[in-house]
Amino acid sequence: MNREVPRFDRRRLLGAAAVGAAAAPFLTGPAGASVEPASPVGPGRVVTTGADRAAADGWSTLAGERVGIITNPTGVLRNLRNIVDEMHESGAVQIAGVFGPEHGFRGTAQAGGSEGTFVDERTGLTVYDAYGANVTKMKELFTAADVETVVFDIQDVGARFYTYIWTMWTAMQAAVATDKRFVVLDRPNPVGGTARGPMMTAAYTSGVGAREIVQQHGMSVGELARYFDGELLEEHAGGRLAQLDIVQVSGWKRKTLFADTGLDFVLPSPNMPTSDTALAYPGTCMFEGTNLSEGRGTTKPFELIGAPFVDHRWAEALEAAELPGVTFREAYFNPSVNKHAGKVCGGVQVTIQDHDRFDPVRSGVEMLVTAKALYPEFAWRQDSWDTVRPFWIDKLTGSTRMRTQIDAGATGDEVEAAWREELAAFDATRRQYLLYR
Known part of the structure; x- marks a missing residue:
């Protein structure tokens, strides 16, 4: 499979090369190699999202490709404008379609709901309903839109049962089946980089936990995409992605919580206000x-x-x-x-x-x-x-473990002890996929 790093405007980025190892790379491929260094992050500077970095480079990493964008109201730039609106108005990105997760692309639906498929009034683009879509349905949506590259840009909140990461997982499986390039415009994990809690088991997977990760995964969506690609896609999709690229966040450390990033918190869903x-x-x-x-x-x-x-x-x-x-x-x-x-x-x-x-x-x-x-x-x-x-x-x-333990009168310490070994194993496995140290 083709795993080459895609082309982009090197001249624009090479000016930052002297920054050296202190800077985060602009874009990371499957092997985790730094493609270009970012601007320095020092005292008084704030975190910069992958979307802002891609926009600053004129969206060149997406140039010449028919792009399908999975996003929602959290997919914003520093100016708080949605990336779809910005890309569309720039003329630099050929948007083949937009794909709405739970709550919808514009975020009007409540828990367990979506906005359906519609033509967006602002841009004239078709927005496809991707919430609850299985791999077969997602493949159909990508085919209907004639997508070449799939872009994911949604602010996750770091919990296994928040459904956006499973929309990404399904889209990644569909991308494997249809040989699409997959790009994540990365954002900080708002609850930090620590993994916590029990592991999902295969018998209890669902839309609020489709695969085996722990309850608080402690990864950015870009890191999680790398984990999915390296650990799970081969088994569940029959192969890995033809090309996975992460446009990295700059200035974020694993212990940095959202309140310290300097970013505006756009509520990811109606019941996640802060x-x-x-x-x-x-x-x-x-x-x-x-x-x-x-x-x-x-x-x-x-x-x-x-x-x-x-x-x-x-x-x-x-x-x-x-x-x-x-x-x-x-x-x-x-x-x-x-x-x-x-x-x-x-x-x-x-x-x-x-x-x-x-x-x-x-x-x-x-x-x-x-x-x-x-x-x-x-x-x-x-x-x-x-x-x-x-x-x-x-x-x-x-x-069933936590429920049956509590029903049997277990203490909180006893419940926590039951997942320590599996948490430690997950934590050790995920380290090779981490981008932010």
Whole structure:
């Protein structure tokens, strides 16, 4: 297969060559080789996304190819304009089609929804509905648009059950089958570069965890694409990508959280309003698998958790656990939609006090353990449409293990201990695919 680095305007970039190893490469191919160095990042400079770097180079890395773009409202440049609008107006990119994930290209759909296929009023481009598409459907969409190169640019939030990475995974499989070049315009992982939590198992894969990675994967989407290509595509797609290229972020380090990047946080979905929401999400999203509200229909989704049967004792028990980097304020709220809509819920507000010490997955486990122990009304959500795997928590956590441990009275420490070995193995494997050290 052809794995050559694509052409782009070297003259524009060679002026930065003297920066040396302190700069991140402009574009990385499958072997991880630096193609061109970036501008230096020093005191007072901010993180620059892959999209901004590609735009600054006149989109030359995409020149002469029919491009299909998978993106949504987070695919913005520093000026907060969407990359599709900018590419279209520049005339430098031949856009064959746009592909909308969950919530849609323009971001108008709620959880579990999409905008369908339509002609975008602003650009006149066809936007194809890619949410929930399997590989066969994605291949059909690429063929319908006559795509040569697939571009992915979406701000992920770093959790396995956030569906955008699985749209990327499906698109990568379709790209293998149709011999397409795949390009990721990379963005920082807003919750940092640390991997946490249990591993997905093959028996519990779904749209919220299509393949075996841990709950908080700790990678940028570019790094994750490299992991998929190196570890999973051969087995599940029959081969690797003909060409995978990552336009890298400059100025981002693995411990840098989104609030410190200097970038504007564009909400990736309707219930992900802030970067602090994203920090809590890998843990508190597990409450989707229970009969407690995860705060949808409030101004603090995934930070306000509760139910009509919860009282002050939950906050007291969680504070007594002295989890690092987080406090739990006794809180009462009335969700406008979703679980317990129109009912007063007792519960907690999760407040992150120390981002470096906070472990969202471990904190989420302690919240589940204490809620189960305190309230007989606590229950796991069951889905009638899946009689074989009815518990949503199993799909979120990757197996039946966490649910059965908690039901049996395990402590939070015991639950965490059960995944340490698999987490360590994943962490060791992923290191060869990391771009940011």
